[in-house]
Amino acid sequence: MNVKVNGWLFAGAFALGLLLVNLSNIPVNSQGRAVIKIDGSSTVYPITEAVAEEFQNKKRGAVQVTVGISGTGGGFKKFCSDNEAVKTDISNASRPIKDSEKKMCADAGVKYMEIPVAYDAIxxxxxxxxxxxxxxxxxxxxxxxxxxxxxxxxxxxxxxxxxxxxxxxxxxxxxxxxxxxxxxxxxxxxxxxxxxxxxxxxxxxxxxxxxxxxxxxxxxxxxxxxxxxxxxxxxxxxxxxxxxxxxxxxxxxxLSRPIFIYVNLDAVKSNSAVKEFVEYYLDSAPKLVKEVRSIPRTDYQAHKQKLAQAIR
CATH class of the missing domain: 3.40.190.10 (Periplasmic binding protein-like II)
Known part of the structure; x- marks a missing residue:
């Protein structure tokens, strides 16, 4: 069988797998890999990038995780956008979301969860x-x-x-x-x-x-x-x-503070790759936060449980 996605033609067993991915509403790139889009804080970037690298290795090329650096404010502009071309699944943030950004998310219908991932000392x-x-x-x-x-x-x-x-x-x-x-x-x-x-x-x-x-x-x-x-x-x-x-x-x-990721709950519900990535993030954080020389927390599993409750 053949399947065409975004103008690309795929054949055989790979096409069948790609079709199943598309039927499950998971965004894919031109190579048929599930895509997770992340942007935002440069302070949180080293942690998220380390998690992304390990997660992609674990998935053996089945998932592509892109991590950008546009700053916390720049990240929220994408995260809270109603433009699907620029919208991200996860936003790295070195401060809590502002009221103006909350309104932007609400206007775009973006429901989210704030997850503290480490401490930082400016x-x-x-x-x-x-x-x-x-x-x-x-x-x-x-x-x-x-x-x-x-x-x-x-x-x-x-x-x-x-x-x-x-x-x-x-x-x-x-x-x-x-x-x-x-x-x-x-x-x-x-x-x-x-x-x-x-x-x-x-x-x-x-x-x-x-x-x-x-x-x-x-x-x-x-x-x-x-x-x-x-x-x-x-x-x-x-x-x-x-x-x-x-x-x-x-x-x-x-100048000490918590730092965060913000997770689009609809993306977690509709895209199994995003859900698996966030769970992997919280499971891996105690080790990877230390590896990138940031300061770990002790409540990762509690936030993993809150995420599970939020997407029920």
Missing amino acids: TVVVSKDNPLTDITTAELKKMWEPAATNKITKWNQVNSSWPDVPLKLYGPGADSGTFDYFTDEVIGNSGDSRTDYTPSEDDNVLVQGVANDKQALAYFGYTYYEENKNKLKALKIDGVAPSSQTVSDGTYTP
């Missing part, structure tokens, strides 16, 4: 060559608040004991959940930030910008610091260094 970093070891939240505010734009341009303008050299700043873009969280906790209002810095949704760009410049400073997720600690220095915040221990015991404040 990490403020400088080059290994920079002598600084500590910074206060007050100094961070003076450095990053909107009033600093084109005015606070040297290190000694933040603290008079620091050198009289240019201050070069790197940070997440405005679509980033890390940007939202940092500005909320440090500046006092989410989204308020100086604009004359180098932004990127790709944390690796921020890493490279600081690693090679003694006068630079950046902030991003803890995993990216851990992966690059041979060329970066994490600053203590109000005397406390970021670590799994200080996040767990609550002493690393105010």
Whole structure:
């Protein structure tokens, strides 16, 4: 027998399998593989990408998982879209969903479940060559608040004991959940930030910008610091260094936080590949979160049970 899907013609036993997949409403690509679409936070990306790689290996090529990095806000724009061409099944998020995004999902008929997958410590970093070891939240505010734009341009303008050299700043873009969280906790209002810095949704760009410049400073997720600690220095915040221990015991404040995936419940119900992937995610998280040097939780199975109840 022959089966045509999206303009591609398949024959024989493979065509029969493909037909069964299509009859079950599971999206497939041109090779007949079930597709799971994920986008969003760069902070959550290393965890989800690690799960995706292992899951695809387990499925032996029967499932394709795509994981993009458009930032938490950019991810929700796709997740809550009513355009099937761009809509995602899962959204990585380094902050909770905003009211405006909830409305966008409601308007598009997207029902979802929030699942915390790890803890993160937003990490403020400088080059290994920079002598600084500590910074206060007050100094961070003076450095990053909107009033600093084109005015606070040297290190000694933040603290008079620091050198009289240019201050070069790197940070997440405005679509980033890390940007939202940092500005909320440090500046006092989410989204308020100086604009004359180098932004990127790709944390690796921020890493490279600081690693090679003694006068630079950046902030991003803890995993990216851990992966690059041979060329970066994490600053203590109000005397406390970021670590799994200080996040767990609550002493690393105010920049520790939970991070999430948001799951489209209709996709879980209609696409067995999505359901299996999310279950695999929660089963594998204790090991894989540690492997990517993030900070694991202890309640994965409880959320797996909540998911099962939500899709009944």
